[in-house]
Every structure is written in structure tokens, then in C-alpha cells.
Amino acid sequence: MIDRSLIGYRLSPHFARAEAGRLRFFAKAVGEPLPAYADRAG
């Protein structure tokens, strides 16, 4: 049994950068045609 007293427990917060290369890769993977999602300058 998972200890029920863990309800409400907060995991350590962290920060992550929304990285352009990963977003571009995702846009490519889902076949997104709009250039705004792959624009290197933007």
C-alpha cells in the first residue's frame, strides 16, 4: 500500500526552458505546416 500520508506532499520545484529545438522537432513530428512553429528567427 502506498502511504496515504503522502497526499499533499510537494515534490521539489524545478525550472525548465521551453527549448526552441524541441518545439521545432514536435512541430515536424506532427506535420505542422505553419512556419511560425518552426521559425528559427522567431
Place this chain on the structure above:
Amino acid sequence: MCRYRTVHGEQVFIYHRPACAGDLLGVASRIADIYDKRNGALEFMVIDTAVSRDGVAVAVLCSPAFAEEHGLNRSVRVRAQAMTTDRPGALTGDDVREVVGYSMTREAVQQVYEEAGISPTDVDVVELHDCFAQNELITYEGLGLCLEGGAEKFGCDGDNTYGGKFVTNPPEGLLWKGHPLGAIGLAQCTELVEQLRGKAGKRQVADARLALQHNLSLGGACVVTLYERD
């Protein structure tokens, strides 16, 4: 919890605002619920994750002519402003107050008081950079709102809030703002301008005429600005 007996279940996403490439996202998770089915044959753990990013703050800097032409409210002006930096050795000396900018605060505010020809007691409302709880106390002294060593009494006597000598941080300072780094200065400026315009709602400091802003970056830059209502 054995990770080899764990499967990833369903997910729900609620989108409040877009996040853009390059944004720094804060990720905070908590275990919202734990329950089981079939007498514990299956156990479920629900994890809520809140992803947040800094908000956006904008100020329009314009000439008096532009403000005139566009009918912008000019009832509040900058009476005096000073910027200072840490003294050499501030970060390596024995006085820990120096690490959080005590002297640069003091030097900046003295320049502002001199330039404006006022004394601290003339100020009605203050926004000060309480990036840590103790900074608020140190900065009461740094800004001359009380004597050196008098911050504890100043707070206990209620001289830092409504009904006291000054109202400091009407919207509860950086804790309330979430310490939004670069946006702090603009948020402080906005609050003080609204106070001087009498538009601060339930936070309004009665008849506020002079407002003091203290914005700090540790190690180090300090900007103190005095705003005045016409």
C-alpha cells in the same frame, strides 16, 4: 513504490496561457490524491503539476509632448532618483547586511532625500525590495524610516503599516508578487503611481503625496526613486 510495477495512466491538461520558445517555466508538483481499487490490487496516485512562467510588465516611456498630445495622465512625476552600487569588499566583509545592499541603499536614498530637499518623515508610502524577510527590516533602517537598530521596534509598533508613520509595501511586498525579478521595479512603480493618483482601492494610503521606491539587485545595484503627486 516499485517503479517496475507502475504504469502511466491518464493525463489532463488545462491551458491558461501560451508558453513560447525560450520561456523559463517553473514546474511545481504535489501529490493530490492516492486511492485504490479492488482492495488494493490497483493503486492510483494523482499528481497535480502547475507550470508557470513570468508574467509580462510594460511601461511606456514618452516625452511630455507625447503625453500631452495623447491626453495621458501626468499627475505624478519623478521628483528625484539615484542609482548606486556595492562598495568594494561588500560581499567579502564581516557585515552580512552588506551582502544584501545595506550601504548602497543608504547612499542612494540619501542622494534622493538631498536632491528633493525632504526628510524621510515627509514620505507617505514606500515600496521596498524585500527579496528576503530580513531584507525588509534591514531596509527600514537603510532607507532611514527608523534609526539603525530600530527596525524591530518600528515593526512591532506598527509604524510600517496603515495607521503608523509609513505604509510600506501596501500589496505585501515581493512575497505577494512572487518575486518576479525584472518585473519588480515596474510593479512597484505601478503601485506607487496608483497610490499617488488615489486609485489603489482598498490598499489606498490616505492623501498620499510622496512615494518612495527601493529596487535592488544583490551584488549589486540599487535604484531609489521618489515620486510626487502634483
